[in-house]
Amino acid sequence: MTTSIGQNIKRLRRERDITQEGLAEFLGITAQAVSGWECDRSLPDIAQLPLLANIFGVTTDEILGVNVAAREANIDEICKTARKTDADGYREEAIRLLRKGLLDYPNSYKIMALLADYLYMAGQFDEALALNQKVMQECTDIGIRAEVTSNLCSLYDHLGQKQKAIETAMTLPELSRNDLLKYLYKGTKLTEFYRENTLDLFSDALYQAGQLAFCRDDSGKEIYTPDEQLAILAKVTAIYEILLEDGDYNFFAQFVESANRQSARLYAEKGDADNTLRCLRNMAEFSQKFLHYPEDAAQTSLLFRGVKYGGWVKNTPDAVDTMIQENLDYLNEPRFDFVRERPEFAEIVNIQSKR
DSSP states (O other): OOOOHHHHHHHHHHHTTOOHHHHHHHHTSOHHHHHHHHTTSSOOOGGGHHHHHHHHTSOHHHHHTTTHHHHHHHHHHHHHHHHHHHHTTOHHHHHHHHHHHHHHSTTOHHHHHHHHHHHHHTTOHHHHHHHHHHHHHHOOOHHHHHHHHHHHHHHHHHTTOHHHHHHHHTTSOSSOHHHHHHHHOOHHHHHHHHHHHHHHHHHHHHHHHHHHTTOBOTTSOBSSOHHHHHHHHHHHHHHHHHHTTTOOOGGGHHHHHHHHHHHHHHHHHHTOHHHHHHHHHHHHHHHHHHHHSOTTOBOOSGGGTTOBOOGGGGGOHHHHHHHHHHHHHHHTSGGGGGGTTSHHHHHHHHHHHOO
């Protein structure tokens, strides 16, 4: 899509949180003149283009709309390549790619935000903090700001600045982007929006429920008894079964696998052989479902029909193979010695070993 000079000036001005009055003052003209540019009623004088480029920190080509689409495409490709590189286990290389990208596009808040995230995970906290703070000070894109706010909360918390983390979290708007979009989308787009968000919300709630089962109080004691933990995990798996009635677990098979894995441990601690074997078999079968679902798999169950989710996992085979190996190691733990001689156990190992 081609944008006008006025639209480019308006976008750049907003990205840098400059008012029309402020820009006019920088240029020594009236705010009405700036408004005229942005409404495409008039054009800036050619002598003003270098001044505008200097104020916005871009080239005159960007103001003129030359290669703006290519610039954004290049930035998106840099971020995509960095994510793939990091997912393959080469975080330092991903950081190097993003640093180079930032040299080419020094005002790209997308690159800054992703670089800050990887620096944080690599333990380079000071630089991550500085980049995140720069984005928050300068960027007006709601999506990027929300992502960076979340990252800042984690970073402050890691640095022991819990109150600062809470204060940062409280700056997030109560009305989220999704709350706005549901009133803006219509027809097929609205249907897709509801399906995707319903799947996101359910999966997030069920993941949190699984985590809740093993929460501890301030003294370190688990909140729930082992029987209550088993009951919560059973509810989680039952709800997945209801929601995904076609058996199209795909990406979400890993969460049912995890619930059965934890349940097997709890049943083993109780000495319940039959339920231990049942959960271990489910663990093995669901890990295989996760390993083998197609990259472009679309949900077929009623609520989520047509939604494609989690295809990126198929680009990171090491992560999937790691699950298989971890489960094989898990089966070798002494806690399962009391069922190891049962013929069902050998079948479970066989299922789990498949690649």
